[in-house]
Amino acid sequence: MIEKKKNKNAYKKGLNLLEVYPTKFSESVVFVKYDGPVDNFSFPFPDKKVEHIIVNLCPTEPWAIPNKVILRNETPDFLNKLETVRAKYFPDSHCHVVVNYQETGLVNEFNQYKASANRNSSFAKGEFLHLHTMEPVYPYDAPVLIVKNILGLNIGFDQNTIDHGILILDTQTITGIFEHYIQKTEFNTRLISISGTGLNENKILKVKPGTPVERILEPHVKAGIKYRVFLDGPLNGTEVEDLTQKIDWFVKNIVVLEERDYKTPFPYLRVNELLFTTSLMGELRRCVYCNFCDDICPVNLEPALYWHCYIRGEKHKARLYGLEKCIECGLCSFICPSKLELLQVIRECKSLK
Amino acid sequence: MKKPFKNIETIFNKSLNSIETFIQSHPKVNFLFGAVFEAADGLIRSTKDTAKNPPFIRSSMDVKQYMGGILAALFFGWVVPAIYFYGFMCVVPKLIVSFVVGVFIVDVIWVILAREERINEGGFVTCLFIPAFLPPQAPLWLIGVGAGVSILFRNILGGVGHNLVNPALFGRLMLTICFPTMVVSGWQEPFTGIPTIESLMYGVDAVTHATPLIVFKETGEVTSYLSLLFGAGTGSLGETCRIALIITGIWLCKKRIANWRIPVAYLGSVFIFSAIFSLTAGKTVAPPIFQLLSGGLIFGAFFMATDPITTTYSQTGKWIFGIGCGLITVVIRNFTPIPEGIMYAILLMNLLSVPIQSIILKMKYRV
Numbered sequence: 225m226i227e228k229k230k231n232k233n234a235y236k237k238g239l240n241l242l243e244v245y246p247t248k249f250s251e252s253v254v255f256v257k258y259d260g261p262v263d264n265f266s267f268p269f270p271d272k273k274v275e276h277i278i279v280n281l282c283p284t285e286p287w288a289i290p291n292k293v294i295l296r297n298e299t300p301d302f303l304n305k306l307e308t309v310r311a312k313y314f315p316d317s318h319c320h321v322v323v324n325y326q327e328t329g330l331v332n333e334f335n336q337y338k339a340s341a342n343r344n345s346s347f348a349k350g351e352f353l354h355l356h357t358m359e360p361v362y363p364y365d366a367p368v369l370i371v372k373n374i375l376g377l378n379i380g381f382d383q384n385t386i387d388h389g390i391l392i393l394d395t396q397t398i399t400g401i402f403e404h405y406i407q408k409t410e411f412n413t414r415l416i417s418i419s420g421t422g423l424n425e426n427k428i429l430k431v432k433p434g435t436p437v438e439r440i441l442e443p444h445v446k447a448g449i450k451y452r453v454f455l456d457g458p459l460n461g462t463e464v465e466d467l468t469q470k471i472d473w474f475v476k477n478i479v480v481l482e483e484r485d486y487k488t489p490f491p492y493l494r495v496n497e498l499l500f501t502t503s504l505m506g507e508l509r510r511c512v513y514c515n516f517c518d519d520i521c522p523v524n525l526e527p528a529l530y531w532h533c534y535i536r537g538e539k540h541k542a543r544l545y546g547l548e549k550c551i552e553c554g555l556c557s558f559i560c561p562s563k564l565e566l567l568q569v570i571r572e573c574k575s576l577k
Numbered sequence: 578m579k580k581p582f583k584n585i586e587t588i589f590n591k592s593l594n595s596i597e598t599f600i601q602s603h604p605k606v607n608f609l610f611g612a613v614f615e616a617a618d619g620l621i622r623s624t625k626d627t628a629k630n631p632p633f634i635r636s637s638m639d640v641k642q643y644m645g646g647i648l649a650a651l652f653f654g655w656v657v658p659a660i661y662f663y664g665f666m667c668v669v670p671k672l673i674v675s676f677v678v679g680v681f682i683v684d685v686i687w688v689i690l691a692r693e694e695r696i697n698e699g700g701f702v703t704c705l706f707i708p709a710f711l712p713p714q715a716p717l718w719l720i721g722v723g724a725g726v727s728i729l730f731r732n733i734l735g736g737v738g739h740n741l742v743n744p745a746l747f748g749r750l751m752l753t754i755c756f757p758t759m760v761v762s763g764w765q766e767p768f769t770g771i772p773t774i775e776s777l778m779y780g781v782d783a784v785t786h787a788t789p790l791i792v793f794k795e796t797g798e799v800t801s802y803l804s805l806l807f808g809a810g811t812g813s814l815g816e817t818c819r820i821a822l823i824i825t826g827i828w829l830c831k832k833r834i835a836n837w838r839i840p841v842a843y844l845g846s847v848f849i850f851s852a853i854f855s856l857t858a859g860k861t862v863a864p865p866i867f868q869l870l871s872g873g874l875i876f877g878a879f880f881m882a883t884d885p886i887t888t889t890y891s892q893t894g895k896w897i898f899g900i901g902c903g904l905i906t907v908v909i910r911n912f913t914p915i916p917e918g919i920m921y922a923i924l925l926m927n928l929l930s931v932p933i934q935s936i937i938l939k940m941k942y943r944v
Contacts, residue, residue, distance in 0.1 A: 245634075458633035481634065483627055489590050491623035495637050502627040506639025507619065509697075510738025512885040514643065515836060515892060528890055529938070545942050554632035561638045562738075568630040 238361040238522040239555055241459075245500055247286040247419050247426055253293065255413075255430045262434040265404045265411045265473060267397065274314040275389035278370060279306065279398065282324040284362040285457050287479045289417045291330065293428055294395045299333040302395065303353070305402040307341075310352065312406060314391070318352050320374050322365070325357035362459070363522055363553035367392055381551045394476070414473065418444060421500050422451030422480035431471055438467040441480060450483035452502055459554045509562040510535075517556035517566060523549050527556035527566045534569045542573035550574070593618060612688040616696035640737065643885075644698040646834045651705045651880065654825035655815030662767035662808055662817065663713050671708040671814070674717045679704035679724035687732045699737040703727050706745035706881070709815025710873055710920075711752070714763030719756060723748045740886045742927040746920050753920070761916075764788050764811040786811045789871045790916040793863050805870040816873040826879025835883035838892060842899025843878040843906075844869060850907040862911045874906065877919040887927040889934040891941070897933050901926045 281291050295302055303321075310319055323330050334355050341353070356374050358364055364373065367385050370392070371377050379388055396414060403411040412432050419426040423444045431440055437453060445451060453464040458479050484503040491498060491505070498505055511528050518526040527550075530542040547570065556566040600607050600614055619641070628635060659668045680700045688696050707723045708715075727748030734740050753760050766786050788811050789800040804810050808818030816822070830837040848865045855862040868874070873881075878899075882888070888898050902922045909918025 244636075452633070454633060458631075460631060463631075463633065485625050485627050487590070487594075487618075487622040487625050489586055489593075489622045492642070498623065499637060500634060502633050503635070504624060504626040504628055505635050505637050506641060507624050508626065509640045511890075512640060512643070512738055513888060513890045514833075514885055515890070516638075516833070518892065519833075526891070532890070545938070557630075558632045558634065559636050559638070561636075561640050561643050563626075563635060563639065565630050567632060 237520070237524075238364060239520060239558070240360065241284065241362040242286050242360055245286045249290060249293070249417060249419070249426045249428050253415065253428050253430050256432070256435060256440055258432050258435040258439060260434065262412055262432045263470075263472060265400050265433075267401050267405070269313060270386045270391060272386055273389060274317045274386075274391045276318050276320060276375060276391070277310060277314060278320045278322065278374060278390065278392045280322050280365050280370065280392065280394060281330065282322050282358045282360055282365060284360045284365045285459070285477075287417060287419045287457050287477050289415055289428060289477065291324075291327070291395075294415060295330075299330060300337045302399070303334070303337050306398055307353070308406060309398055309401050313401070317391075318354060320354045320356055322356045322358050322370065322374065324360050326360070331355065331357065363551065363555070366522075366551050366553060368551050369522060380548065382548075400473075414471075414475075416440070416471065416475060417477040418480065419477070420451075420480040421482040422446055422449060422453075433471050433473050433475075435471050436468045437464055437471065437478065440471065440478065441467075445480060446482075450485065451480050452483050454479045454481065458502075459558065460552060504563050506561065506563050508564070511562055511564060514561055516559045516561060520555050520559050522553060522555070523551055525550055527570065528564075530573055531564050531566055531569050534573065539573050539576050542570075547573055590622070593622065609689055612696055613685055616688075620698070641698060643834055644702055644737075646829065646832055647702050647880070648698070648705060650825040650829045650834075651702070651709070654822045654880070655709050655818070655876070656705075658808055658818035658821045659709075659713075659814050663765065663814065667713055668708070668814065670717060671715075671720045672705070674721050675704040675707045675724040676701070678721040679707070679728040683725045683728040684732065687729070691732075697737060700728055700731070703731055703745045703748075706815075707748060709876065710745075710749055710813045711760060712763040713765040713814050715759060715814075719752065719759055722755075723752050726751045738886055740884075741931075742924050743881055743884045743887050746881060746924055746927075749920055750924060764813075766811055767809060767817065788812050788916065789867075790863075790910065793867070793871075794916050797860065799864065799867050800871070802866060802870055805867075810871075812871075813873060813876075816876040819870055819875045822875045822879060826875070829879065829883070835879060836888075836892075836895055838895040839883045839888060839899045840878045842896045843882055843902045844874070846900040846903025847874060847907055850904055851911070854907060854911060858911075868907065868910065872910070872917045873919045877923055878902075881919070882923050882926075887930065889930045889937065891934055891937040893941075894930065894933045894937045897937075898926050898930055901929060901933075 283289070283291070306319060310317060321334065323334065338353055358373065363369065368379055368381055371379055371385060371390055375390070377388060379385060385392055400411050403409050413430050414433055415428060416431045417426070417428050418441065424446055425444065427444060429440060441453065453467065454461045455464060455475050455478060456462065457477060458481060482501045484498060484501045488494065488498060511531055513528070517528050521527060525546055529545045530547065533539060533542040550570055552567060552570065554567045557564070560566060596614065597618065600611055656668060656672070684696050684700045704724050707727060708720050711720065711723065727744045730747050731740065731744035734744070749760070764786060787795070789805060792798055792800065800810055806819050810817060826835065826840060829835040830840065847868055851862060851865040851868045855864055882899065882902055888895055905922035905925055906918045909915055909921055
């Protein structure tokens, strides 16, 4: 039954990455000691009036921090903080909390909080709080898609959501604003998840922003292998070229992948060994019209068309096929059986004005 | 058990690595055998390429698995039933000749002479098609010529990713033009005259019988549907056991290797058009279910029309492609003297898929 469901969900209009790469984090949170200079928390409050705040509690990527670590069974407490922040800095705005539809416990807690808030307080603060459930399918939490699903607004990929009066916050930023600006307490640590095939164990770390990546990873990396480090996930994140780079307040997670730059005999017998490494897992070929990319595309584009334009030398023609709608989630490159660099092609075509 | 295997594997891996470095350090050896080694190595080991651009993880599906899926489906779809119906000696020598001539002679020579593409597994798929759509009594040299022509044509176009029309069907077209009597005769009845080694040289002394479609054209007699479905009727080597072809075809669609739109559009349109024509034109047109189950329609719809690169890229275009194939098939079968029209239908629609694709794109993005 589970197998069946997997096939049904896995490859249609977005990808359920949580099922493809199940990642387990160890329960305890480890504190990383660092005595060097530390970045202090600051939040750039927008100049524009904020009408909607979207809080995403539904991570769609397996390497993201699980909710239960951040909330620690104190959901009402978190919602109180959210309410305080909203009342103080973004009055008259609506709060939209997005929750994974499978997490019924969280949904119940939320509903209880809302009911008690309506009952207890003289002013209806529950009125500004909205709950939305979402399937944990990558990349449904991308700003463009989350705004479209929740508010029904169409915003472009290159537009800033603030221009539309929408502020997208994550849980740790809300806690940060609450503790730093309202309670005026010292707030200088951040939870970061580290995972991947290059590590001995997937862990959740408490890190002071300003700590170099090297120092965070040092005790956890497997010995004797080549590895590459990515910030915010290998799908649409960035690669860390220089390991002395420092963690800032926007880093959500670090993924360390094994670099398999040698040939593996009988790869079809040991797919699990190659899975979740940087290996291309195949040869570069030409497009075979398999339609995998347009089946998986979350915004209904046909990415192979851009590649056809590109390979013909007609980059400027890619704009004719709805290129501006692309949200650069990278799923087309991920799924392509010919291993074409579709995301790279799309970015090159986009940069051509 | 596992440890000795691991040791053998390391030695094997090391020796392959040393052969690779040897070949790459000697340009003349590389010129002659580089591509052959690369092809063989590619079947055994994974590539060493890693992702240089985002996304840095890739799915495990690659074109090799894609083609391997088609090969597996073809094997269980027609090779196994054909061995059951016509005997081991009728099928296996043909496959060997097809592979030896197609892949190991023509493909290898081509790659040595004009080394731009590496040898890839698409050649196996083409060569596995060749015996399937020739009659069971086709001589071995005919299979060899067919495989050679197909692979040569495929390599001239550029192989997987460049094919304009299905190379295997093009090979059969050439055979139909050059040796018309051999391609459309020698329909042996299953379970009779299982060949021996001697008979390979002189042909089998078996009962031949016209295919159901020819019988219908001549006498108007309709063969029983059950015998058509389970392969007791006459026909080409690979097309008779329709139930196996349907099961493997559905498996291919489920694995998303074959696009389900094409078989559905093709078979559906054959059913609808033949129903319309048989209602209007009367008895000269075969009944719809008979049309679905006779000839190479099931084989063509699931395996030939879905050949990935020769259709349109657009999904809507795939519906039009399938419907066009169905219409041409019904028209050729019923209103021309030729009994079977799958090959012409698919070849013609392969060529038409280029304009269909551009029309669909214009309608979708520019209107």
